[in-house]
Amino acid sequence: MTEAIQKTVQPIGVATAALETKRLSAWFGDLHVVKDISLTVEKNDVFSLIGPSGCGKSTFIRCLNRLHEETDGARVRGEVLIPGAGKRENIYAQGVDPVSIRRRVGMVFQKPNPFPGLSIFDNVAAGLKLAGVVRRNVLEEIVEISLVQAALWDEVKDKLKKPGTSLSGGQQQRLCIARALAVRPQVLLMDEPTSALDPISTARIEELVMKLRSDVTVLIVTHNMQQAARISNQTAFFLMGELVEVGPTKSIFTKPKDSRTEQYITGRFG
Amino acid sequence: MSNPVPAHQVLARRNLGDRIFFLALRAVSIGTIALFIGMLIFIGKLAWTSVEAQGFRFWVGDDWNPPMDIFGAAPFIVGTLASSLIAVLISAPISVGTALFLREIAPRKLANVVAFLVELLAAIPSVVYGLWGVFVLAPIMRDTIQPFLAKWLGPDTYFAAALGHGMTAVAYPFLLVADTLGLTEVTLVSLSANMMAVSQGLFDGPPLGLGLLTSGLVLSIMITPTVTALSREVLLTVPDTVREAALGLGATRWEMIKLALMKTARAGLVGSIILGLGRAIGETMAVTMVIGNRNEIPKSLFEPAQTMASVIANEYNEADGMHLSSLAFVGLSLFAVSLIINFLARTLIRYLNRGSRA
Ligand SMILES: Nc1ncnc2c1ncn2[C@@H]1O[C@H](COP(=O)(O)OP(=O)(O)OP(=O)(O)O)[C@@H](O)[C@H]1O
Ligand SMILES: [Mg+2]
Numbered sequence: 001m002t003e004a005i006q007k008t009v010q011p012i013g014v015a016t017a018a019l020e021t022k023r024l025s026a027w028f029g030d031l032h033v034v035k036d037i038s039l040t041v042e043k044n045d046v047f048s049l050i051g052p053s054g055c056g057k058s059t060f061i062r063c064l065n066r067l068h069e070e071t072d073g074a075r076v077r078g079e080v081l082i083p084g085a086g087k088r089e090n091i092y093a094q095g096v097d098p099v100s101i102r103r104r105v106g107m108v109f110q111k112p113n114p115f116p117g118l119s120i121f122d123n124v125a126a127g128l129k130l131a132g133v134v135r136r137n138v139l140e141e142i143v144e145i146s147l148v149q150a151a152l153w154d155e156v157k158d159k160l161k162k163p164g165t166s167l168s169g170g171q172q173q174r175l176c177i178a179r180a181l182a183v184r185p186q187v188l189l190m191d192e193p194t195s196a197l198d199p200i201s202t203a204r205i206e207e208l209v210m211k212l213r214s215d216v217t218v219l220i221v222t223h224n225m226q227q228a229a230r231i232s233n234q235t236a237f238f239l240m241g242e243l244v245e246v247g248p249t250k251s252i253f254t255k256p257k258d259s260r261t262e263q264y265i266t267g268r269f270g
Numbered sequence: 271m272s273n274p275v276p277a278h279q280v281l282a283r284r285n286l287g288d289r290i291f292f293l294a295l296r297a298v299s300i301g302t303i304a305l306f307i308g309m310l311i312f313i314g315k316l317a318w319t320s321v322e323a324q325g326f327r328f329w330v331g332d333d334w335n336p337p338m339d340i341f342g343a344a345p346f347i348v349g350t351l352a353s354s355l356i357a358v359l360i361s362a363p364i365s366v367g368t369a370l371f372l373r374e375i376a377p378r379k380l381a382n383v384v385a386f387l388v389e390l391l392a393a394i395p396s397v398v399y400g401l402w403g404v405f406v407l408a409p410i411m412r413d414t415i416q417p418f419l420a421k422w423l424g425p426d427t428y429f430a431a432a433l434g435h436g437m438t439a440v441a442y443p444f445l446l447v448a449d450t451l452g453l454t455e456v457t458l459v460s461l462s463a464n465m466m467a468v469s470q471g472l473f474d475g476p477p478l479g480l481g482l483l484t485s486g487l488v489l490s491i492m493i494t495p496t497v498t499a500l501s502r503e504v505l506l507t508v509p510d511t512v513r514e515a516a517l518g519l520g521a522t523r524w525e526m527i528k529l530a531l532m533k534t535a536r537a538g539l540v541g542s543i544i545l546g547l548g549r550a551i552g553e554t555m556a557v558t559m560v561i562g563n564r565n566e567i568p569k570s571l572f573e574p575a576q577t578m579a580s581v582i583a584n585e586y587n588e589a590d591g592m593h594l595s596s597l598a599f600v601g602l603s604l605f606a607v608s609l610i611i612n613f614l615a616r617t618l619i620r621y622l623n624r625g626s627r628a
Binding site for chain 1: 377378509511512514515516517518519520521522525529530533534536624
């Protein structure tokens, strides 16, 4: 793409981009694990991140809700822009409160992590309560909607008072998705959400992600190439902390421009 | 398999090792149980004359008068429970707070140094704490802290009045029930008078330095390192994934501590506090040095008192006959108190833990 074309494309990007990173870098101590990543995720995309183990995918998406900096010795440089209050906002700008960012950019982790002390209901309501919602009927309504969205409602509607940890692994992961959805995030980050799950639970979560895209923009890290091909419309390939290639999922998988991408998706390394 | 030794022989050899290990373990555990039962039998036999002579009255009698052969252990039971309770009330918030600070706020390096120092403190012998209590803390208590407390919490203060009314309000419903059942003759007026007397007397009396409050303080300082170290271990077992779940939902640090750390670890935190309580209940040396050793139920926190452990330490030397037997009975009772508290703690922990195991 030439400069000129980029300029003409930009306004449309501004209107619809759900998230854009500009020269984003991240470190663990002296270890530079995310290197100068610039990419744009459009609104209502399902955007998948693929790449060999240790290439920095998790670190990258943990930068997108300012969770990376919670690790001892972790550092970030660069910009992450998300739409907010009429204009786009850099979440790393000075004075931005990470807490407010994390309410707008939700996260689902690789291992299901419901709060051990809380019931199913309270797990889903946790984020709402943090945001100051106290009215019981409002909580009940949003909890139900979120559990329906996460395709878990039918299984748990009769035992909302049971502990969240009493569910199966797949159910727990859907509970965590419901918990993340309950606060209505603009963007949902998912770090290998199905890697600990059986094929049926995996299929349900994939289905769910595809349904979600009308409401929320999803970034999903996956090691499962078929999964990326099935559910995402955009794919980025990472290698050793660098962004090698990004584009429509179909073209990444059928005619990759970079030979390293081709090697990876045909299973020759990683 | 390329193993030259036939598989069943390898298995047999491994089984032999297993068998020896198993037998050794069994011998050790049976030995432990036998030792425990043996000790119980020994104390039980020693205490038997006293148990036969006094029975349950032993625990409610408030007069301990060896020359007259009168033995009531209530002063010691009260002393033990009161000093341990003071210790835990002071120590628990400090310990859990320190553990949270080390886990969440202090930089990693500082946390490690502090944790190491805390563990060192736990290794100081109790006689050293006792000496410190007698020569450093007691004078400070006498000259500064007790006069201050008497001024703000003592008789005829707002605190004493409010506490007395509060205790009356809490006790009144029980009184009503007991009254309807015809179990008691106590009236609201006399209940209120009694509660007032207790609350007015709590910080009353001459500041002596040595006494119930001082021993509670020394105990709290003694158990704080243990409870802190245990609480820290408990907090470290909360997986990072749970903390990140809270942070990822937009919890502030403090909200994350409440939502993820405390809720997940509460059973373990209670457990570590109970272990501290157990240590306070059984502690002998330091308490004997600072509690003042008076065989009466204390009416004020400033008064000297006696615990179950300290009365044994004080008197076993010149005791014989019924006196010695009664001391053994005190020992048995101390053991029973520890067991009861342990049992209650387990129940509480099971209650707190319900559901958090899948
Ligand atoms: N807490 C940490 N401290 C130091 N280095 C870390 C830490 N976490 C990850 N790393 C390093 O950062 C690099 C990127 O890790 P990251 O977890 O982002 O990879 P990933 O692409 O998500 O891998 P995977 O597919 O296995 O999940 C790796 O080299 C890893 O060793
Ligand atoms: Mg990862």
